[in-house]
Each structure stands twice: as C-alpha cells, then as structure tokens.
Amino acid sequence: MSAGDPLVRVDDLRKYFWEHDSLLDRLFGDEPVPVRAVDGVSFEIHEGETLGLVGESGCGKSTAGETMVRLQEPTDGRVEFDGEPVFALEGDALDAFRRAVQIVFQDPFSSLDPRMTVGDIVREPLDVHGVGTEEERRDRVRGLLERVGLSADQFDRYPHEFSGGQRQRIGIARALAVEPEFVVLDEPTSALDVSVQAQVLNLLDDLQDEFDLTYLLISHDLSVIRHVCDRVAVMYLGEIVEIGPVDELFGAPKHPYTRALLESVPRASTDERERDRETLAGDVPSPRDPPSGCRFRTRCPMVIPPETLDIEQETYRELMTLRERIERRDVSLEAVGTDERLDIAGGGASDEDVPAATEALKNRLLETELPPRHEAVVDEALAELAAGDWAAAADRLRAEYESVCEREAPDLGDGSHPVACHLHGAAAERTDGPSSWT
Numbered sequence: 001m002s003a004g005d006p007l008v009r010v011d012d013l014r015k016y017f018w019e020h021d022s023l024l025d026r027l028f029g030d031e032p033v034p035v036r037a038v039d040g041v042s043f044e045i046h047e048g049e050t051l052g053l054v055g056e057s058g059c060g061k062s063t064a065g066e067t068m069v070r071l072q073e074p075t076d077g078r079v080e081f082d083g084e085p086v087f088a089l090e091g092d093a094l095d096a097f098r099r100a101v102q103i104v105f106q107d108p109f110s111s112l113d114p115r116m117t118v119g120d121i122v123r124e125p126l127d128v129h130g131v132g133t134e135e136e137r138r139d140r141v142r143g144l145l146e147r148v149g150l151s152a153d154q155f156d157r158y159p160h161e162f163s164g165g166q167r168q169r170i171g172i173a174r175a176l177a178v179e180p181e182f183v184v185l186d187e188p189t190s191a192l193d194v195s196v197q198a199q200v201l202n203l204l205d206d207l208q209d210e211f212d213l214t215y216l217l218i219s220h221d222l223s224v225i226r227h228v229c230d231r232v233a234v235m236y237l238g239e240i241v242e243i244g245p246v247d248e249l250f251g252a253p254k255h256p257y258t259r260a261l262l263e264s265v266p267r268a269s270t271d272e273r274e275r276d277r278e279t280l281a282g283d284v285p286s287p288r289d290p291p292s293g294c295r296f297r298t299r300c301p302m303v304i305p306p307e308t309l310d311i312e313q314e315t316y317r318e319l320m321t322l323r324e325r326i327e328r329r330d331v332s333l334e335a336v337g338t339d340e341r342l343d344i345a346g347g348g349a350s351d352e353d354v355p356a357a358t359e360a361l362k363n364r365l366l367e368t369e370l371p372p373r374h375e376a377v378v379d380e381a382l383a384e385l386a387a388g389d390w391a392a393a394a395d396r397l398r399a400e401y402e403s404v405c406e407r408e409a410p411d412l413g414d415g416s417h418p419v420a421c422h423l424h425g426a427a428a429e430r431t432d433g434p435s436s437w438t
C-alpha cells in the first residue's frame with residue numbers, strides 16, 4: 001500500500017442469502033429466491049478515518065460489515081485491506097488479518113460468554129493468536145480494563161455483574177487486545193441507555209487517537225453518526241445511495257432518502273419541530289424482490305414524472321400506486337359499487353355495466369380528484385379493468401406515467417460526495433429538484 005491509498009477498499013461487494021421460500025417450493029423444486037442483503041456496494045476507508053454506515057433496519061449494514069471482515073462468505077465482489085485482497089487470504093496472512101481487523105457488536109449482553117470471567121474474555125484473543133507470555137497477557141488485560149474505564153480488580157468477575165455500558169467497555173477491550181488497525185463497530189451504543197451512549201462514544205473517540213484506529217461505524221442513529229464520523233455512507237436496500245463528508249451530508253443532503261432520514265430525526269428547535277416534515281412512509285421493501293430502477297422510488301417523495309407530463313407529485317404518486325396495484329392484481333373486483341350489485345371478479349362486467357363499475361372502482365381506488373387530462377386516462381384504464389383486462393389497464397397507465405426512476409437504476413458515480421439519484425443526473429435539468437431544496 002502506498003501513501004494516500006485507502007486502508008480498506010470495498011468494490012462491488014455482494015452478499016445474498018439463499019433460502020427456499022417454503023416446503024412447497026422445495027417439493028416442487030422451485031428456484032430459491034435470494035435475499036439480496038448487500039447488492040453491489042463500493043467505498044473506501046482511509047487510515048485514521050471513521051466512516052459511518054447508516055440506514056434503516058434491514059438495509060444490509062451488518063451484513064456488509066460482517067462480509068468485509070470475513071465473518072460471512074461473500075457472494076461476489078472484492079475487499080482489499082492494506083492493499084491485499086481479503087477473500088484470497090490464507091494461512092499466516094489470514095491470521096494477521098484476523099488480528100488487524102476486529103468487530104464490536106451491538107448487544108453487550110449476548111456477545112460476551114456468561115461462563116467466562118471478564119479477564120478471560122479480554123484475554124482470549126491473545127491466547128488464540130499466541131501473543132506474549134502468560135504474565136504479559138495478564139498485564140495487558142489489566143491495562144486494557146483500566147484504559148476502557150473499568151478496574152483491574154474486576155478481572156475475575158463475570159459479565160452479569162456489570163451494567164450494559166460496562167459490558168460494552170469489556171467488548172471494546174477485547175477487540176483492542178490484539179492491537180487491531182481497523183475496527184467495525186456494529187451499533188455499539190444502540191442497546192445502551194442514552195446517558196451512557198455518549199460516554200462510550202467518547203471512549204471510542206479517545207481510543208481511536210491513542211491507538212491509531214480506523215473505524216467503520218454502523219448505526220441507524222444519525223445523531224451517533226454525526227457525533228463520531230468523518231464521512232458517511234447511506235445504505236438503502238442493499239445499495240449505497242449517497243456518500244460524503246459528514247458536514248456536507250448533514251448540511252446539504254442530496255438523496256431524497258438521506259433527506260427523509262434526516263427529517264425523521266427529532267430536533268431540539270421548536271421552529272423546526274413545528275415545520276412540515278417529509279417523513280419516511282411505509283416499510284423497506286423486501287430484499288428478495290427489490291423495486292426496479294431506483295430502489296427508493298416506492299417511498300420517494302420526489303419521483304420524476306415523464307418529461308411531457310405536468311403533474312403534482314401527490315397525484316403522480318397516487319397514479320403510480322394505482323398502476324402497481326393493478327400490476328400485482330391487488331384490487332378486489334368483487335362486489336364493486338355501493339349496492340354491491342356488480343360482481344366483476346369472474347371475467348369482468350358486461351358492456352352495459354362497465355361505466356358504473358368504472359365509476360365505482362374510481363371511488364374506491366383514488367383519494368384525490370384528478371385534473372381532467374389524468375381523469376380521462378384513468379377512466380379508460382379502469383374501464384379496461386372493469387371489463388377484466390388487467391394487462392391493458394396496466395399497460396395504459398405505464399405508457400402514460402412510467403418514470404425514469406423505475407426504468408433505470410441510477411449510478412452512484414465518483415467524487416467526494418456522490419449520490420445515486422436521477423434528480424442529480426441528466427433528469428435533474430428538467431425538474432425543480434435539488435436547486436429548490438433549501
């Protein structure tokens with residue numbers, strides 16, 4: 001590794017979990033559908049730096065961290081540590097990697113063996129790697145316990161005798177025992193009381209300076225990220241959607257997902273608390289079947305309409321949801337209408353009933369009143385649906401309303417603050433996107 005090269009380089013890393021969906025799938029020999037937990041992520045971490053990895057639960061943060069350090073087998077991609085390809089390491093080189101890279105887990109209650117004394121827990125990695133003499137190891141463990149804010153006298157105590165914060169300090173001492181260069185901190189403070197969180201974060205900060213550590217800090221909590229990190233990577237459904245210096249990312253977030261995450265953090269100022277928030281609607285879709293194009297588009301408040309369409313975002317979102325429901329055949333055609341006279345489930349309404357069924361479907365499926373141009377398109381599509389032709393209805397809506405966000409996956413790109421969003425690509429020029437976000 002030459003000067004200026006990153007300590008860690010992750011290139012197009014993928015980790016899929018393969019599972020049969022159910023016993024029936026297995027019986028019928030259906031192809032298993034992979035859980036695409038990490039689906040092509042790339043980033044670099046420089047020596048002495050803390051990179052934050054943030055995103056909602058289930059976005060693949062822990063899997064990315066564990067795969068990077070070889071706790072999980074990768075499906076594809078490459079990770080370099082100190083210029084060496086991590087997944088090709090064997091023998092002594094692999095042992096050296098396992099010393100140089102450590103991980104601190106979220107839950108200090110389950111990650112420490114309850115039958116071992118604290119001294120033995122912290123000493124175990126030294127034993128595994130055959131570091132020093134018996135006495136040297138003992139001295140080192142005592143020194144580490146004191147360094148993380150515990151007392152050397154607590155050497156022979158058991159984990160259950162400690163508080164959550166103290167247990168996390170034990171986990172940190174254990175990770176530092178073999179003098180690592182790089183530590184993955186996976187939600188290190190999420191299980192702790194708020195009052196203890198800052199103390200543990202400050203400790204990690206001090207230890208970083210003292211021992212020249214490089215960190216990957218995984219957290220769903222933006223305030224933790226802001227407190228500790230130099231740069232932040234935002235992850236959504238197995239992909240990185242934005243990465244940049246912490247001040248820029250918090251001060252001028254580019255991706256609608258990053259903005260929504262920031263908006264959903266409670267703030268101290270009354271003014272800001274009172275202002276309208278774009279909050280994150282709905283849940284993260286399944287990583288078995290992620291949305292086409294931009295994966296955030298199903299929840300995005302700024303989906304890009306076709307160039308020729310002049311349409312409010314709220315109306316556009318409603319029409320996209322309508323089409324998605326029709327495509328999934330997720331509309332009940334039974335007992336349409338107030339008098340439940342029209343049951344069009346079995347093959348569609350007769351010609352004379354189509355207008356009434358169309359009207360009834362519209363009342364049921366749409367919440368807002370549509371401008372005339374869109375009402376005409378929707379009326380035609382719903383008439384096709386009322387007549388039982390699902391495909392024609394979906395095609396009509398797709399032809400009129402399909403977004404670039406569902407057609408094309410945006411690239412993350414290069415530079416110091418890249419973002420994977422069509423609003424920042426060529427499409428940005430014809431929208432009132434980022435420049436109006438102040």
Ligand SMILES: Nc1ncnc2c1ncn2[C@@H]1O[C@H](COP(=O)(O)OP(=O)(O)OP(=O)(O)O)[C@@H](O)[C@H]1O
Pocket residue numbers: 017019035036037055056057058059060061062063064220287
């Ligand atoms: N061993 C496994 N087998 C199958 N699916 C898994 C496995 N481990 C994780 N997953 C799935 O992979 C996806 C990513 O999980 P992961 O734990 O990496 O997310 P995360 O962002 O770290 O969330 P959390 O903070 O809740 O741990 C989730 O949908 C999860 O259910």
